[in-house]
Ligand SMILES: *[C@@H]1O[C@H](CO)[C@@H](O)[C@H](O)[C@H]1NC(C)=O
């Protein structure tokens with residue numbers, strides 16, 4: 401193992417003993433889940449309430465035939481094929497509702513590799529403030545170490561924050577600038593599923609036509625724009 405030879409980790413095999421919860425299986429969460437699966441994590445708990453849409457095809461592991469499945473089911477299916485030795489538990493609900501918050505807390509504190517033990521790490525890969533605050537509240541209450549992540553709208557920059565409850569400072573105490581400055585997060589979001597790609601860049605996928613008049617075929621159009629035009633557009637985003 402390269403990481404071991406480089407002295408970055410002393411006991412790589414220990415990864416088999418860890419349980420990690422990933423909240424949000426979008427751009428960040430799907431890549432994170434796949435990396436941990438390939439590296440041989442012991443157990444992965446996936447939380448997301450969303451369904452798979454063809455617009456999610458820009459995400460690493462989603463496949464066209466999975467459209468209509470919940471995101472966590474689609475993720476589990478793909479990940480299990482990559483590494484069947486990982487124990488997967490998927491949770492298809494909105495963690496911010498009152499009753500689901502209790503279920504979420506229960507899984508964080510009892511859903512470890514050994515049932516009844518807490519998970520080892522929670523990774524926040526969500527795209528909204530409400531869900532981040534929910535994760536923060538749960539982890540503060542449980543003394544659970546977690547990591548917060550975020551990616552800018554144009555996907556050019558992002559942030560990661562390690563939060564250990566009891567050590568300064570939690571997500572609520574040290575919120576991102578947008579929140580601290582009382583900017584309404586919604587004003588920063590554009591509608592549409594593939595909002596982090598600049599206009600002119602088209603997503604390359606083709607929907608296989610299973611039967612007549614099922615899903616219409618989507619084809620890729622060449623934008624015909626020069627690189628300079630695209631760069632200029634990105635600067636204005
Ligand atoms: C999730 O639940 C919260 C709290 O009830 C609600 O505000 C939010 O709209 C829900 N999200 C979705 C996508 O249903």
Ligand SMILES: [Zn+2]
Nearest residue numbers: 569570572573
């Ligand atoms: Zn705090």
